[in-house]
Amino acid sequence: MSLACILYFGWFNLQSQVVAEPPSVLKFGYNFDVHYFDELNSHFGYFYNDRGDSVFIYNTENIDSGFVIYSKGWSHGVNPVVTKDYIFVFPISENRLSMVRYSKELELIDSVHLGLDANHAFHHEEDIILVREYPYVKDNNTVLDSVAIYRITSQGNVLWSKSIQKDYDNMSGALWTSNVCKCDSYISILHPLKNEISVVNMNGKSLSNFPIELQNKQGLNNKSWAEYMDSTYRSWGSEMKPGMIKKYLGQIMKWQKMTTLHAEQVFCDANLIGVVVTEEWESEIKYFTPTGDLLTEVLLDSATTFNFLGKHVQIGNGEYVRMQMREAEGSLRYVPEKFKSPWFKAKEQIIIKDVMFCESCIDETYTGIIIYTAATSMNKKIERARLLRKYPSSKPVCVKSLDPESTINNKVITLERDELFGFLNSFQFN
Numbered sequence: 155m156s157l158a159c160i161l162y163f164g165w166f167n168l169q170s171q172v173v174a175e176p177p178s179v180l181k182f183g184y185n186f187d188v189h190y191f192d193e194l195n196s197h198f199g200y201f202y203n204d205r206g207d208s209v210f211i212y213n214t215e216n217i218d219s220g221f222v223i224y225s226k227g228w229s230h231g232v233n234p235v236v237t238k239d240y241i242f243v244f245p246i247s248e249n250r251l252s253m254v255r256y257s258k259e260l261e262l263i264d265s266v267h268l269g270l271d272a273n274h275a276f277h278h279e280e281d282i283i284l285v286r287e288y289p290y291v292k293d294n295n296t297v298l299d300s301v302a303i304y305r306i307t308s309q310g311n312v313l314w315s316k317s318i319q320k321d322y323d324n325m326s327g328a329l330w331t332s333n334v335c336k337c338d339s340y341i342s343i344l345h346p347l348k349n350e351i352s353v354v355n356m357n358g359k360s361l362s363n364f365p366i367e368l369q370n371k372q373g374l375n376n377k378s379w380a381e382y383m384d385s386t387y388r389s390w391g392s393e394m395k396p397g398m399i400k401k402y403l404g405q406i407m408k409w410q411k412m413t414t415l416h417a418e419q420v421f422c423d424a425n426l427i428g429v430v431v432t433e434e435w436e437s438e439i440k441y442f443t444p445t446g447d448l449l450t451e452v453l454l455d456s457a458t459t460f461n462f463l464g465k466h467v468q469i470g471n472g473e474y475v476r477m478q479m480r481e482a483e484g485s486l487r488y489v490p491e492k493f494k495s496p497w498f499k500a501k502e503q504i505i506i507k508d509v510m511f512c513e514s515c516i517d518e519t520y521t522g523i524i525i526y527t528a529a530t531s532m533n534k535k536i537e538r539a540r541l542l543r544k545y546p547s548s549k550p551v552c553v554k555s556l557d558p559e560s561t562i563n564n565k566v567i568t569l570e571r572d573e574l575f576g577f578l579n580s581f582q583f584n
Contacts, residue, residue: 190470266310364446379416501570
């Protein structure tokens with residue numbers, strides 16, 4: 155297809171154009187995002203230009219080749235989705251979403267008006283997952299009270315929808331956090347003020363809802379975002395006055411800082427849930443199973459933390475891509491740079507518990523993982539509580555089954571990096 159090839163489509167007034175150079179900073183501004191697609195084994199970047207209502211799409215492996223899709227009079231509020239066969243873009247008009255499908259050769263296939271609100275889009279099997287998570291402010295004195303998840307077909311038919319309640323009348327929509335991620339078989343939603351994770355599988359069934367334990371750095375007397383929000387929310391009274399939403403958002407911005415303890419981001423890494431907990435511009439990443447068991451923690455310095463602030467990190471094949479501003483030939487451009495997944499720093503001791511549990515292998519100072527099974531959810535709670543009483547610093551992890559012939563039963567092993575994550579992913583978590 156030549157560079158001059160431009161496609162039009164009826165009342166959408168959509169156009170697409172192959173381009174042979176990356177976008178300049180001045181043309182596309184600072185609004186960009188990077189997403190990873192498993193079936194293509196690639197990270198794809200998107201630059202948005204709100205005034206021109208256009209989006210530049212490119213494979214980060216080849217920044218010098220991409221294409222622009224224009225939608226005059228509309229805006230791109232949801233990331234495009236690139237699959238093996240199609241490109242989906244999601245224009246918005248009058249606060250309602252449409253879905254437009256292109257072939258990989260930029261031939262326009264079809265479009266459908268969805269009539270939904272959404273802020274995130276993901277591909278799963280042959281379908282699209284949409285999530286409405288931000289913003290929550292609907293008009294001057296009304297806020298939306300839940301997160302909405304939809305699974306739709308490539309023709310726009312809704313297969314199922316799921317609503318997840320939020321606290322604080324969803325004024326948390328003002329927070330600059332990345333609250334949604336997709337793993338292979340589930341969606342995770344971060345509640346940044348309640349410090350909780352909700353997990354929903356691809357059939358719309360709730361898998362779990364679990365807390366994130368936040369702890370101030372030693373010696374700091376710093377309240378968390380949740381504590382600030384609690385006192386701020388109580389000061390508003392029982393009824394919000396019409397036209398005062400912006401004032402309330404302004405109150406939030408006063409304490410919404412990277413120096414304040416908070417859960418900054420949720421992401422998926424090796425099909426496990428990573429939560430970035432940030433304070434004083436440094437972070438700790440907590441890795442959880444989809445059922446809420448803590449697996450390991452990784453510390454990040456301020457330089458590495460910066461890559462997780464403000465933009466959603468999507469990890470694939472043990473790496474993620476961020477756009478870095480660089481000067482070249484007298485102009486500023488964004489250049490994709492790859493970084494290793496944080497789990498390359500992870501290291502844990504692991505013991506598998508069975509009926510012959512080796513009590514002498516560990517003592518009350520043990521800080522590693524204890525893998526165990528439980529027949530029911532009640533048994534899981536009882537056994538977890540028992541293990542934590544005896545080994546208060548350990549990380550009990552419940553799985554569906556254990557191999558009775560395993561040669562590592564009743565032995566403490568130490569694993570790190572990809573060996574650790576590969577071993578953990580050999581289990582089905584319960």
